[in-house]
Every structure is written in structure tokens, then in C-alpha cells.
Amino acid sequence: xxxxxxxxxxxxxxxxxxxxxxxxxxxxxxxxxxxxxxxxxxxxxxxxxxxxxxxxxxxxxxxxxxxxxxxxxxxxxxxxxxxxxxxxxxxxxxxxxxxxxxxxxxxxxxxxxxxxxxxxxxxxxxxxxxxxxxxxxxxxxxxxxxxxxxxxxxxxxxxxxxxxxxxxxxxxxxxxxxxxxxxxxxxxxxxxxxxxxxxxxxxxxxxxxxxxxxxxxxxxxxxxxxxxxxxxxxxxxxxxxxxxxxxxxxxxxxxxxxxxxxxxxxxxxxxxxxxxxxxxxxxxxxxxxxxxxxxxxxxxxxxxxxxxxxxxxxxxxxxxxxxxxxxxxxxxxxxxxxxxxxxxxxxxxxxxxxxxxxxxxxxxxxxxxxxxxxxxxxxxxxxxxxxxxxxxxxxxxxxxxxxxxxxxxxxxx
Ligand code: SF4
Numbered sequence: 182x183x184x185x186x187x188x189x190x191x192x193x194x195x196x197x198x199x200x201x202x203x204x205x206x207x208x209x210x211x212x213x214x215x216x217x218x219x220x221x222x223x224x225x226x227x228x229x230x231x232x233x234x235x236x237x238x239x240x241x242x243x244x245x246x247x248x249x250x251x252x253x254x255x256x257x258x259x260x261x262x263x264x265x266x267x268x269x270x271x272x273x274x275x276x277x278x279x280x281x282x283x284x285x286x287x288x289x290x291x292x293x294x295x296x297x298x299x300x301x302x303x304x305x306x307x308x309x310x311x312x313x314x315x316x317x318x319x320x321x322x323x324x325x326x327x328x329x330x331x332x333x334x335x336x337x338x339x340x341x342x343x344x345x346x347x348x349x350x351x352x353x354x355x356x357x358x359x360x361x362x363x364x365x366x367x368x369x370x371x372x373x374x375x376x377x378x379x380x381x382x383x384x385x386x387x388x389x390x391x392x393x394x395x396x397x398x399x400x401x402x403x404x405x406x407x408x409x410x411x412x413x414x415x416x417x418x419x420x421x422x423x424x425x426x427x428x429x430x431x432x433x434x435x436x437x438x439x440x441x442x443x444x445x446x447x448x449x450x451x452x453x454x455x456x457x458x459x460x461x462x463x464x465x466x467x468x469x470x471x472x473x474x475x476x477x478x479x480x481x482x483x484x485x486x487x488x489x490x491x492x493x494x495x496x497x498x499x500x501x502x503x504x505x506x507x508x509x510x511x512x513x514x515x516x517x518x519x520x521x522x523x524x525x526x527x528x529x530x531x532x533x534x535x536x537x538x539x540x541x542x543x544x545x546x547x548x549x550x551x552x553x554x555x556x557x558x559x560x561x562x563x564x565x566x567x568x569x570x571x572x573x574x575x576x577x578x579x580x581x582x583x584x585x586x587x588x589x590x591x592x593x594x
Contacts, residue, residue: 190398204292208292216360221302228484243276253275257569263278296316297360299324305505396446397437400472445526446469448528452533453531509545509546527587528558561580
């Protein structure tokens with residue numbers, strides 16, 4: 182066994198500052214009277230907010246930070262005491278616990294500002310919508326916008342879905358204009374959507390470099406996705422991703438891998454365990470690298486064409502359905518394609534207790550991998566937010582046996 186390499190991305194070190202700056206900016210916005218809107222991620226509202234100089238806040242993105250900082254267990258206790266079942270999505274329980282506990286108490290180095298606006302977008306999963314319905318009671322002063330985008334499989338999106346999503350975008354702009362007094366400048370929106378598109382192109386380029394052998398970038402650094410969730414449509418996101426792309430490209434061309442001797446290439450399915458991203462690195466001591474994962478594809482959606490509103494409407498319809506099981510057929514195709522493109526030896530299925538939508542269909546995909554590509558896989562029981570639903574001993578036993586089997590299959594054991 183070789184020790185894990187220290188060759189992590191230099192550019193990604195800037196990420197901590199970026200996270201800090203974003204959450205400080207959110208608090209400052211509220212203090213300065215700039216309207217703050219809470220919303221689900223993965224839709225075109227972010228670009229509209231940046232174009233109108235409004236402050237977007239993403240409770241779902243706040244949840245992984247709570248898990249990483251160790252706030253999540255306390256948030257879960259509060260949510261459960263309020264009657265929210267432990268079977269519900271970890272993001273939902275975390276944010277409900279947070280707004281009723283730590284947010285009121287204060288005293289944490291980072292915090293969320295209270296919302297002036299609450300946006301529920303539709304199109305995503307039921308918990309993503311329910312979070313906002315519950316928040317409406319906690320923040321009765323906030324103005325509410327509810328869109329009802331259809332939950333439609335990516336391959337079934339048709340013109341009438343897009344036309345409807347476009348009309349919802351205009352309704353959102355109308356709502357924002359009336360409630361905040363700010364007007365949308367369409368030239369500025371075009372500029373923001375252009376930056377957003379640049380970020381998507383850079384994202385795709387970075388992900389493509391992971392196809393190199395050895396891979397210059399592992400899933401343990403997927404935290405860079407923060408900029409796609411919170412900063413899409415800004416120059417800051419483009420500059421950061423350019424830095425990451427350049428570094429990853431240089432590594433790939435110079436054959437500098439995450440570890441010195443990459444023997445096994447892995448794919449991770451489902452959301453990673455935010456309370457311990459180090460688990461993704463644990464394969465490295467057995468010469469394995471997680472070179473691709475389910476989440477990444479949803480950030481490559483292009484925002485092209487003459488009409489920025491239509492581009493945002495398409496993004497809103499497609500983002501969620503590309504990672505979830507709105508269509509098991511599509512997700513299966515995407516995982517199989519990624520396994521071919523990234524030359525994957527084995528797949529780790531994270532059977533995620535607190536995300537039913539992304540866990541659904543894993544057995545079908547597992548079977549297809551074996552039958553169509555001869556790629557073995559292992560199932561790990563866990564939870565992307567709630568550590569109580571994860572057993573380190575089970576993870577170690579299963580992953581070590583899996584790695585031995587994969588090496589044996591490749592004649593390396
Ligand atoms: S997709 Fe999964 S993790 Fe995201 S809000 Fe829905 S249930 Fe929760």
C-alpha cells in the first residue's frame with residue numbers, strides 16, 4: 182500500500198476564501214438593505230438575481246457547510262424535536278433545525294441572513310419544495326414567489342415545457358421588480374448569462390481532463406462545485422474555474438496524477454458524505470482514485486442562443502432532472518457513458534438514506550453496468566448529511582474487499 186499523495190490542487194485552496202467571501206457578502210447585503218432571496222439551487226433564478234443586483238442565498242448549499250462544521254447534529258435534534266422524521270431528506274432537516282435553533286441563537290462564525298424573499302421553483306424534488314413551504318411559517322415577513330415548473334425527464338423536454346418555463350421566468354422578473362423596486366437591464370442579463378455559460382464550458386473542460394490516465398483531479402475536490410451553485414453568472418466563478426482548468430490541464434499533460442501509482446479508477450454514485458469528504462480519498466491508499474461522480478454532469482448545461490430568458494428556462498428544466506431519477510433511463514445512460522469515457526474499473530453506489538430521488542434506480546444501473554460493460558460495483562449504506570446513518574466499519578470492510586476484487590480482476594493482486 183502506498184501513502185496517499187499530497188498533490189491536491191493548488192487552485193482549490195482559494196476555495197475556502199471564496200466560501201467565506203460569499204457568506205460574508207450575504208450577511209453584508211442584508212445589513213446594507215440589499216434584498217436577500219432564499220432559493221433552491223440548479224435553476225435560472227441565480228442569473229436573474231445577479232443581473233438585478235439582488236443577493237441569492239441557497240439553504241441547500243448551507244447544509245453541506247453545516248455538516249462540515251459539525252452544526253448538523255444539533256440542527257437534526259431540533260428538527261426532530263419539532264416532529265420532522267429522521268427518514269426525511271438531510272438538507273430539509275438541517276435547514277429547519279438551523280432556522281429554529283442556531284440562526285436564532287447566533288454566535289456561529291458564519292451564518293445566514295434572514296430572507297426578504299422566498300422562492301420555491303418547482304421542477305425539483307418534493308423535499309426541495311417543502312423546505313420553502315416550511316420556511317414561509319418561520320419567516321412570515323418574507324415575500325413569496327412559487328413557480329410550478331414541471332418535473333419532466335431531460336429527454337422529454339418539449340417546446341411547450343420551455344414556453345411555460347419562459348413564462349414563469351417573466352413572472353419571476355415581474356415579482357422581483359414589484360417587490361424590490363429594481364428593474365432588470367436585459368443587456369446586463371445577457372452579460373451575466375454569458376458568464377454563466379463560460380463557467381459551464383470551463384466546468385466541462387475540467388471534468389474532461391479527469392479522463393486522462395492518471396487522473397489529475399479526484400472527487401475529493403468536488404467542493405469546487407461551490408462556485409457553480411452560488412456564483413454562476415459572475416466573473417469570480419469564471420476566474421476561479423479558469424485557474425482550476427489551467428492547473429488541471431498542466432497536470433494532465435505532464436501526467437501528474439492524484440496519486441503516484443493509479444491502478445484502479447472508480448465512479449461514485451450519489452451525493453458524497455459532506456461530513457467526511459476524506460472518505461473519497463480513502464481509496465487512494467489502495468491505489469484507487471474516484472475520477473468521476475454523478476453530480477458533475479448537471480453543471481455543464483450550456484446557456485446559448487439569442488434569448489437569455491429561454492436559456493435560463495431550459496437550464497431550470499434540465500439541471501435537476503439530469504442528476505435525479507426523474508428518468509432512470511437517462512440516469513442509467515449517463516452513468517454508463519461516464520464509465521466508458523472515464524475508463525472506470527468499478528462503481529461505488531452510495532445508498533443514500535436521506536436522498537430517495539437520487540438513490541432510486543441504483544439497482545437497475547448496477548445490473549446494467551454488469552451486463553453491458555462488465556463493470557463490478559459495491560453498495561455502501563450511508564447518508565450525505567446524517568452521520569448516524571453511516572458506519573465507518575462497514576464502509577472500510579466493503580471498500581477494501583471491493584478494491585481487492587478489482588485489483589484481482591486486473592491481475593494486480
Ligand atoms: S434531491 Fe435529494 S438531497 Fe436534494 S433536496 Fe431532494 S431529497 Fe434532498
